[in-house]
Amino acid sequence: MSLDLDLRDRVRDVPDFPTAGILFKDLMPLIADREYFAETIRQLAAWAKPREPDLILGAEARGFIFGGALAYELGAGFVPARKPGKLPRETVEATYALEYGTDSLQMHRDAVTPGARVIVLDDVLATGGTARAKIELVEGLGGVVVGALFVIELTFLGGRERLAGYDVHSLISY
Ligand code: AMP
Numbered sequence: 001m002s003l004d005l006d007l008r009d010r011v012r013d014v015p016d017f018p019t020a021g022i023l024f025k026d027l028m029p030l031i032a033d034r035e036y037f038a039e040t041i042r043q044l045a046a047w048a049k050p051r052e053p054d055l056i057l058g059a060e061a062r063g064f065i066f067g068g069a070l071a072y073e074l075g076a077g078f079v080p081a082r083k084p085g086k087l088p089r090e091t092v093e094a095t096y097a098l099e100y101g102t103d104s105l106q107m108h109r110d111a112v113t114p115g116a117r118v119i120v121l122d123d124v125l126a127t128g129g130t131a132r133a134k135i136e137l138v139e140g141l142g143g144v145v146v147g148a149l150f151v152i153e154l155t156f157l158g159g160r161e162r163l164a165g166y167d168v169h170s171l172i173s174y
Helices: 028-032 034-051 062-074 129-140
Strands: 012-015 023-026 055-059 077-081 091-098 101-108 117-125 144-153 168-173
Touching: 028 034, 034 062, 034 117, 034 144, 034 168, 055 062, 055 129, 062 077, 062 117, 077 101, 077 129, 091 129, 101 129, 117 129, 129 144
Parallel strands: 055 077, 055 117, 117 144, 144 168
Antiparallel strands: 012 023, 091 101
């Protein structure tokens, strides 16, 4: 595998999606390309491994794709955060503001055991609201957030400041 792949080459800008004024960063071309996808997971794992996570937490839907692959690569478990009503057993919930709207995420109440080391993962760090909600859920269950990891960071939205005090890393910044 080439080590000089520029992940940006497989990120597609989609103007005005899902609403006017949003420049959507579409990672589907990167996921569909076996070399770029493997390189992305390799880079995520290189940062995550020394933090010795027990669990990777990803939210639907792109967080599942990167999170499942990363957890497998690390030998960690994967836990999902889902939109309300999707998880079958008892849940905990956090509500947050998005770059475009508000939303809620749920996790199973028994998804994180007290003291578990958790990395919260997402494809894009925008305002940081989603990541904060996931951190709130993990800590509410007694887990320890040992990192907040992203493929893309939109620095102009200041998400990193909302995650002050946490170990934050992204592979690509715009
Ligand atoms: P935020 O909570 O504002 O940090 O938003 C992060 C979540 O919204 C991530 O799950 C992203 O998938 C999605 N998102 C927000 N802004 C964008 C964008 N410009 N391009 C792609 N995804 C985005």
